Amino acid sequence: METRKSPTEDENAVVTRIIGKHRTRKGPLLPILSDIQKEIGYVSESAMVKIAEALDIPASKVYGAVTFYSLYATAPKGKNVIRVCESAPCHVEGAQGIVEALERTLGIKMGETTPDGVFSLEFTSCIGVCGVAPAIMINDRVYGNLTPGMIPQILAACRATA
Ligand code: FES
Structure with a gap:
């Protein structure tokens, strides 16, 4: 069953939880980005840095993936x-x-x-x-x-x- 963002869970905690869920699987980057996009609505710069540190990859690689796929937003979208x-x-x-x-x-x-x-x-x-x-x-x-x-x-x- 999918875990949903609870009202008290701030974005940082959501990112940490999602990284923890996927970090040990093979090819964790896109599943992490996908879950963050789904739950928060965009992938912030601080989330990208956090992901890079957790996966021990350059931040530029995370940024590259976020900007390559049009389904990822880097800022909140309008209503x-x-x-x-x-x-x-x-x-x-x-x-x-x-x-x-x-x-x-x-x-x-x-x-x-x-x-x-x-x-x-x-x-x-x-x-x-x-x-x-x-x-x-x-x-x-x-x-x-x-x-x-x-x-x-x-x-x-x-x-x-x-
Ligand atoms: S080309 Fe615009 S709807 Fe198909």
Whole structure:
């Protein structure tokens, strides 16, 4: 049975527990990173240093793995994660205009999170709704047939429920 983070367990203790769970197995780095991402939501710099010390490997190796795999975040993400499809059909149908509208409306760049922690912006590959390109996902919800003019209203609706 999977052990879940308890409300009193701080991030440092979570990292220590996860390292202890995997350190003796073969190839412990990715399972450790995966569990930390799942439980905390990101892998902080201090967690990377702790992992490197525990596994006796260079911190650069841990950092390299975290930044190579897009499923790992290095900072907390916003409450609403906006994923913009950058695969060819969406690109052809105007994804760049959607990106610009999102960045302009939120005042952040792709890969960033708004200072209030409400929105994060990321790219993704095809989300399987190419028939309604250009498309984005906000958390689990898909928005398709988008135009830049639709973005402020969509974001306002998300913010209202944040
Ligand atoms: S290419 Fe964007 S949803 Fe498939």
